[in-house]
Amino acid sequence: MAKTLRFREDGTFKIVQFTDPEFATYDMEEQQMESMMLRIIQTEQPDLVVFTGDIIASASTPDPAAAFRRACSVPESLNTPWAAVFGNHDSEGIITREQLHAMQLTYSHNYAKPDPPGVHGSGNYVLTVKGTDGENASALYFLDSGSYSPLEYSRMGFYDWVRRDQIDWYARESYQLTNSNGGTPLPSLAFFHIPLPEYNDVWDFSVCYGERNAEFCCAPWVNSGLFAAMIEMGDVMGTFVGHDHGHDYWGNWHGIRLCFGRTTRNAYLDKPFAPGARVVVMHEGQRSFDTWLHLEDGTIQSEQNRHEPEGRTPKIGAMGLR
Template sequence: MAKSLRFREDGSFKIVQFTDPEFSSYEAEEQRMEAMMLGILKDEQPDLVVYTGDIIASAGHPNPVVAFRRACSVPESLNIPWAAVFGNHDTEGTVTREQLHALQLTYPHNYAKPDPPGVHGSGNYVLTVEGKERETAAALYFLDSGSYSPLEYSRMGYYDWIRRDQIDWYTRESYRLTGSNGGTPLPSLAFFHIPLPEYNDVWDFGVCYGERNAPFCCAPWVNSGFFAAMIEMGDVMGTFAGHDHGHDFWGDWHGIRLCYGRTTRNAYLDRPFLTGARVISLKEGERSFDTWLHLEDGTVLSEQPKHEPEGRTPENVAIYLT
């Protein structure tokens, strides 16, 4: 039986984004994190859970699949639909992205799809949300933003980027869905791990809400054009990334809201920074969405003032970037 996501009777559709939980050893910190995640899901009652990468800390782990299964068990235990994309830490050990993606597809409440042939990475797929008025009322794109740059660090940066064939795949899917919607682009969101270079632009030159706790966002030095493609297609209203544990801001950049999740594990900062999740709420038939942060202590934050701490030392920045 085919799985399908649907808007509720009241026309809403809610997503909880968990990012960078880095499941590894089941010790006290991880048990506390898991309890927090379950508490947020019980409070928010989402229609979909999305992991935006670094689901596990696989480097040196004797069996990273065991850690990944613990992550899968969080939404599975509550019978909540879920899907995941991968980050740089997911496949630093003995497991591959292809293996993790195949594993998530075996779970009954997982809604991810097999990879399209000939597209770079693993975990590229699109999900649609059915509505009362239209069979397909919204679209959710998931892209593998890779891990580390395949080129020399001094020349092309440290982190990977969304590749040209992935962008071509996205535009083909967008054209297809727009065509089936009578020529009108579907209200859409996009999820990936490593932020786009435009996340730096929106903080430096736009209006943002939330925090950036380092001098920059750890985006790739290569701008492969994914943001421009989304502008051209006219469907994506917002993007959701992780990777930078101390950032949780969002801002509108040329009509697309670029959003960070709230780290679900340690932020590696030298001050208190509660873990949590980002929550996203769509409304059927509307080209907009609401979003807020749900923190470990139960606090809900929306449109908090822009904040960038002063006087960060190079040592603190280095710790943050690990």
Template sequence: MAKELRFREDGAFKIVQFTDPEFAANDEEEQRMQAMMLRILEAEQPDLVVYTGDIIASASHPNPADAFRRACSVPERMRIPWAAVFGNHDSEGTITREQLHALQLTFPYNFAKPDPQGVHGVGNYVLTVGDKDRRASAALYFLDSGSYSPLEYSRMGFYDWIRRDQIDWYTRQSYRLTGDNGGTTLPSLAFFHIPLPEYNDAWDFGVCYGERYDTCCAPWINSGMFAAMIEMGDVMGIFVGHDHGNDYWGDWHGIRLCYGRTTRNAYLDRSFPTGARVIAMKEGERNFDTWIHLEDGTVYSEQARHEPEGRTPAIGARGMR
């Protein structure tokens, strides 16, 4: 029987986003992180867990598959459906993205899908959330935002970007789902690792909520992913990780651009407790709620307001995230 995501009887659907956990050595720090993740899942009781990249720190582990299995074991032991996209640190070592994607597909509660033919990257797929009659009522897009720029250390920046064939794939899926829904777009969310350049625009020129303690390490190339989502009119929110010291969100031209809350140490010179972002959708509504759940159990449903500064995003060396 095919795996299905469904809205609950009360019309709710809840997602917990874990980002940048960087499983590596099974040491005391990692075990504490795992315990935190399990506490958050026990408290929130989500319908889906999403890893938005840098699931493992593959370069620092002699057997990265073992580290990935430990990450997979968190939602698996809770019997919660889950899915993952990959970040720049996932495939730096002796394991490839293809191997990681194939591995996640072997787990009973994993809901990711095999890759479409002829589309750049690994881990591009779409899931639908059904209503009480099993009709698709919402869509969740998962995209591989890549790793490092193929032109790295050049004037084209350090990090990769979502490619044209991925954008074309997304628009085809959106057209298909809209057609199947009688011409009405499905309320949709998108998940990937590296933020779009528009995350800088939202912070610099719009009102945002939350913290920006880190550089927004978006690619310098704007390949048009955000514009395509505006044109299709289905995506309500985008969720990324990558920049461990950022957890802000802001509405930019009708799409809420959201960072997760880092699940691993933020590597900052200030306190920034780890945790998760939680997302709550409601069947039939083109809207969602989101909040931060921290390691100590604190829940922030309201984040600090940041007024636009109107500055041009800095162009310079990007640190590794």
């Protein structure tokens, strides 16, 4: 039986984004995190849960498959549709991204799809959301942003980037959906783990809302052109990433809202920064969405602090890995 996502009768579609939970050892901290995730799902009643990478800390557990199954059990136990992309920590241990993707496809409430042939990475797929008329009304793109740069010890080191064949795949899928919609791009969202270089641009040169608790975000040093492709295709209205545990900001960059989730585990900061989730609500037929943070103590943070752009002073030498 085909799995179908649909807008509600009131024209809304709600997503809860969990990011960087890093399931590893079933200790007290992880049990508390799991309880928080269940509370958020039960309160928000989303139409879809999305994990945006670092679902497990695979190098920190002797049984990464068991850790991943614990993560999967959170939405599964509540019969909530869910999907996932992977981050740099998911496949550092004795499990591969391909194995993790195959595992998620076995769950009854998982909506991910098998990988398209000939496309780099694992966890590249697109889901459509049906409107009240039964036709495709929106699209959700999921992309594997990789882990570490294959040029780690050169001047192009640091984190991986979305590759050209993935961008070509996205453009083909977008074109087909636009063509089947009478030439009008479907209002769409995109989910991946590692932020694009444009996440630094939007903070430095545009008004943003939320926190950036470092002098930069850990984007790849290589800009492979995904953002430009999304501009050209005209469908993506927002992107959602994780990776930087201490960031939760968003800003509008050339018509696309670039959003960080809220870390679902420890932010590793020397200041209070409660974990939680980002909630996203799309509206059928509209190129807009609402978003807020749902924190561990139940606080709903719909308004985030405004940050004025300050320009940029290059500090590449100060960058560190996440």
